[in-house]
Amino acid sequence: MSMTDISFIFVFLPISLLIILLKPNWQKYFLLALSLVFYSCGSPKYLFLFVGLTIINTFLAHLIQILKSVNVFKKVVSLIILIMGILINIVVLFYYKYYDFSVSTINSIFNITITTKNLLLPMGISFFSFKAISLLIDVYKNTIILNNNPAYSMLYLSFYSQVISGPIARYGEFYANYTPVNLGKGIFERFSQGSHLFLRGFCKKVLFANILSPLVVEVFSSNIEKTPTATLWIGSIAYSLQLYYDFSGYSDMAIGIGQMHGINCKENFNYPYSTSSISEFWRRWHISLGSWFRDYIYFPMGGSRVNSKFRLYFNLLIVWLLTGIWHGANWTFIFWGFVYFFLISFEKTVKLPERIKNKPLKLIYRILCLLLINFQWIIFNSPNISYGLRYIKYMIIGNASDTFTDIRTIVLLQQYGLIMIVALILVMPVIPKLKEVLRKRNQILFSFMNLVFTVALIILFIFGISFVMAGQNNPFLYGNF
Amino acid sequence: MISEKTSQKITGIFLIIIMILGYTWGQGYKFADEMFESVIADVKTEKIISKHLHTNNEKDVNTMELRAKNKDGKIIPPYSTIANDFNSNLPFKNEMLTLNSHLLKRLNLREVYRTNGGVVLPNGYVAGVYPYTSTEYETKQIEDFKLFLDSNQIQLLYVNKPTKYVDDSYLMETMGISTYINDNSNRFLEKLDLLDIKYLDLREQMSDQSSFNYFFRTDHHWTVPAGKLAATSIAKKLNNEFGYNIDLSLYDDEAFVYKEYRNAWLGEQGKKIGIPFVGLDDYVSIIPNYPTSFNRFTGDRTITGTFEEALVNQNVYLPENNQNPQNASSWHYSYLGNNGRIQNNNNTDGKKILIIGDSYDAVTNAFLALGVSEVQGLILRNFSGNLRDFIKNNDFDTVIISYAAIMLGAHDNENSANYKMFDFE
Known part of the structure; x- marks a missing residue:
């Protein structure tokens, strides 16, 4: 079941929202049960694995909390439990996600034939593992205090709106407002905030990401040696837009549903394509993943507060290689991570964009960053590195077709041009900026704009429902990672 | 004055209305029963299949035959089938398809059904x-x-x-x-x-x-x-x-x-x-x-x-x-x-x-x-x-x-x- 499915919107979501009306103390149990039903719909094969991992992680986290003490022996034991817990999650993640990739790599290096397993990936395993590891580390480091009732930890690990593709919320922020007192107060206000986000995310996913999907599939599966340069550009820009609208749409929906239930989660995207540098882009894109790597890998290694430059770059290299590997078992992701390491290291070394004082130059640098990010998404979406690099090469210097456009380019632009233009405008913070200006200058106009945007959102949502009911629905792209 | 909060409340009311309409008009309560039954059956089926895969060659395992059955011995359809049926039988489906068709025309999206319609x-x-x-x-x-x-x-x-x-x-x-x-x-x-x-x-x-x-x-x-x-x-x-x-x-x-x-x-x-x-x-x-x-x-x-x-x-x-x-x-x-x-x-x-x-x-x-x-x-x-x-x-x-x-x-x-x-x- 996907959050854009009709059965989700008209059946699962209403049932889950009825839980809001229950006694606050009961809500978590019903939410937990519904989360397991949701998981079973998407990944029935791995329900027992999922439940098992949830119970084990909850048990270990509570054990670590119980053993919290100044007593050296207990500290050592809790450290051992922490390591054990992290290893369990990594081993499971490795087995399901990277086993075949590792075996194929070993086979090709040593020219042997170890059999691969062709395992189906358990739904949301990458996100689950990272949440579980953060739970264990946060308890160990006393960053959080677990509620004594294990249902809280289990719900945190399995909450249905975050189980497929995150965001990788932390236990502390997840339950920041989740107390029986808070759950009883301002239900409608909370629900309204959440529903606004949910509607926005739905429209992003269905009306932009899904519509652009056939264009992306066509260009990336075409013979790139013969595809005109302009079509390659259109395909790559469409993919950059699709990925953003898909994943940020999902995140908005996930966060929105959480808010309706009183569950907190920080924003996962902050207009990443309005960035002025590569480093800033990663502070705006998939924020929960970036902060996870920062808090659990980069900072513990010393971060940027290290004595030697070599160590700083080494820390960055590890973080970016892991970021790449996390996204998938393919050399493209490792290469993609390595290129980000190189770009971010370059910015740190040369102190960009801070050193650029001239406004036109700043704009040029910003455009250059967006170009590089676009090239990186091409590698990300390619079947292998060679394909990705050739794609980029043909975009820049042309290919054997020696044509910039053909009839197909025109037809694609006729079909997708308008959607792409609107999508390009809305990836920038145009609406918040417009609202901000109006709020300060003209309250009446500001009110009118709010009304217009709200009505537009409602109409777009109905349009979106029509697309889904007509069968134009795709799985979320980050569900594959 | 329409503040951000008022806008959010309007969308909140809208979502409540749309969910109630969808649930009651689309007979979501019936679907909910079938959904729970099929989800449990999906999990059971996976268990049965994995047992058979341990003892049989993969090609010899007929996954359809192994699907979980109800008390009357009838195969319980998988969740995906139940969900498709729910979508197909919604009473307002035709109106939505008509709306979608208008949108496809206005947006000039001629190839949406390229792989399954043309x-x-x-x-x-x-x-x-x-x-x-x-x-x-x-x-x-x-x-x-x-x-x-x-x-x-x-x-x-x-x-x-x-x-x-x-x-x-x-x-x-x-x-x-x-x-x-x-x-x-x-x-x-x-x-x-x-x-x-x-x-x-x-x-x-x-x-x-x-x-x-x-x-x-x-x-x-x-x-x-x-x-x-x-x-x-x-x-x-x-x-x-x-x-x-x-x-x-x-x-x-x-x-x-x-x-x-x-x-x-x-x-x-x-x-x-x-x-x-x-x-x-x-x-x-x-x-x-x-x-x-x-x-x-x-x-x-x-x-x-x-x-x-x-x-x-x-x-x-x-x-x-x-x-x-x-x-x-x-x-x-x-x-x-x-x-x-x-x-x-x-x-x-x-x-x-x-x-x-x-x-x-x-x-x-x-x-x-x-x-x-x-x-x-x-x-x-x-x-x-x-x-x-x-x-x-x-x-x-x-x-x-x-x-x-x-x-x-x-x-x-x-x-x-x-x-x-x-x-x-």
């Missing part, structure tokens, strides 16, 4: 896009089949039925799309030439005007006049090259009554794309104006009557059955020639023909039956018996393989509904 061409026709296929499998299969028929003194004719465009470059010139359906046909027919298998390429018979005129705009099938033309062409071919003596005057245009229905129905492709985008299709029904008498045998049933009584279901055209074209039956299938046996009571001493065909033959077979004694229609994707035994036991004079060009290459995709169409075993 693209909307600039001339308003919905046409399919087909990949390249080597046709090696099809050639080998038909070569083997020819040997079998030769050894039983049965004649073989292959009929190539076109798609809406008879030149692949048309799609390239109008939409910039590469398609290979005519190229595949050309290469296949060249191979038939080498194998000395007689064939009739209906593209040649339809070259007097635009090939689009022979097809519905919103359906992949050809029109009734095209089906009649095909039957006439087959009859001529049988006379000229297979020793038949069919009275071709039976197919003269003057020997038929034509009735035209304007903006009457919506084809299968149109049902996906929606009326606002592609509009309704016209339809022409054709009935002989001379006396006819047929028996049509399907399963245990026998229907006896004239052409229009036995071979055409005219109820399909009634206004009361077409109040909602989106849900109405396909008018193409009002002709009933493609499945079962048709016996011509006015020509009992003529020859018996087996037509291994497809849905296009619903119309063609009915008209072909006017000139011969017996036409047996057979669609291999629906046939579970032994074809060769069936042929031996029924004493056919001629076997006609009559396939739309889209059948070439269907075997390249295991999931294709037409995967078995060239399996002549």
Whole structure:
């Protein structure tokens, strides 16, 4: 079941929202049960694995909390439990996600034939593992205090709106407002905030990401040696837009549903394509993943507060290689991570964009960053590195077709041009900026704009429902990672 | 004043209304029960399958047979089926499809259903896009089949039925799309030439005007006049090259009554794309104006009557059955020639023909039956018996393989509904 499915919107979501009306103390149990039903719909094969991992992680986290003490022996034991817990999650993640990739790599290096397993990936395993590891580390480091009732930890690990593709919320922020007192107060206000986000995310996913999907599939599966340069550009820009609208749409929906239930989660995207540098882009894109790597890998290694430059770059290299590997078992992701390491290291070394004082130059640098990010998404979406690099090469210097456009380019632009233009405008913070200006200058106009945007959102949502009911629905792209 | 909070409250109220409407109007409570049952069944099934996989070879495990069953022993459908049924049966589905069709038209999104319906061409026709296929499998299969028929003194004719465009470059010139359906046909027919298998390429018979005129705009099938033309062409071919003596005057245009229905129905492709985008299709029904008498045998049933009584279901055209074209039956299938046996009571001493065909033959077979004694229609994707035994036991004079060009290459995709169409075993 996907959050854009009709059965989700008209059946699962209403049932889950009825839980809001229950006694606050009961809500978590019903939410937990519904989360397991949701998981079973998407990944029935791995329900027992999922439940098992949830119970084990909850048990270990509570054990670590119980053993919290100044007593050296207990500290050592809790450290051992922490390591054990992290290893369990990594081993499971490795087995399901990277086993075949590792075996194929070993086979090709040593020219042997170890059999691969062709395992189906358990739904949301990458996100689950990272949440579980953060739970264990946060308890160990006393960053959080677990509620004594294990249902809280289990719900945190399995909450249905975050189980497929995150965001990788932390236990502390997840339950920041989740107390029986808070759950009883301002239900409608909370629900309204959440529903606004949910509607926005739905429209992003269905009306932009899904519509652009056939264009992306066509260009990336075409013979790139013969595809005109302009079509390659259109395909790559469409993919950059699709990925953003898909994943940020999902995140908005996930966060929105959480808010309706009183569950907190920080924003996962902050207009990443309005960035002025590569480093800033990663502070705006998939924020929960970036902060996870920062808090659990980069900072513990010393971060940027290290004595030697070599160590700083080494820390960055590890973080970016892991970021790449996390996204998938393919050399493209490792290469993609390595290129980000190189770009971010370059910015740190040369102190960009801070050193650029001239406004036109700043704009040029910003455009250059967006170009590089676009090239990186091409590698990300390619079947292998060679394909990705050739794609980029043909975009820049042309290919054997020696044509910039053909009839197909025109037809694609006729079909997708308008959607792409609107999508390009809305990836920038145009609406918040417009609202901000109006709020300060003209309250009446500001009110009118709010009304217009709200009505537009409602109409777009109905349009979106029509697309889904007509069968134009795709799985979320980050569900594959 | 409308603040951010007020806006959010409006969307909150809207979402509540839409969920209540969807849940009650769509009978979500029924779906919820089925959903819980099927989800539990999915989990149980996975457990049963994994147990079997431990002790059996993967190929020997029939996952459908192993699905969890209810108390009455009936298989509980998987969640995906339940969810699809829920979506299909929503009472406001047609309104939503109409809205979607308006949007597709306004946004000029012509290729949304490219893989399962077709693209909307600039001339308003919905046409399919087909990949390249080597046709090696099809050639080998038909070569083997020819040997079998030769050894039983049965004649073989292959009929190539076109798609809406008879030149692949048309799609390239109008939409910039590469398609290979005519190229595949050309290469296949060249191979038939080498194998000395007689064939009739209906593209040649339809070259007097635009090939689009022979097809519905919103359906992949050809029109009734095209089906009649095909039957006439087959009859001529049988006379000229297979020793038949069919009275071709039976197919003269003057020997038929034509009735035209304007903006009457919506084809299968149109049902996906929606009326606002592609509009309704016209339809022409054709009935002989001379006396006819047929028996049509399907399963245990026998229907006896004239052409229009036995071979055409005219109820399909009634206004009361077409109040909602989106849900109405396909008018193409009002002709009933493609499945079962048709016996011509006015020509009992003529020859018996087996037509291994497809849905296009619903119309063609009915008209072909006017000139011969017996036409047996057979669609291999629906046939579970032994074809060769069936042929031996029924004493056919001629076997006609009559396939739309889209059948070439269907075997390249295991999931294709037409995967078995060239399996002549």
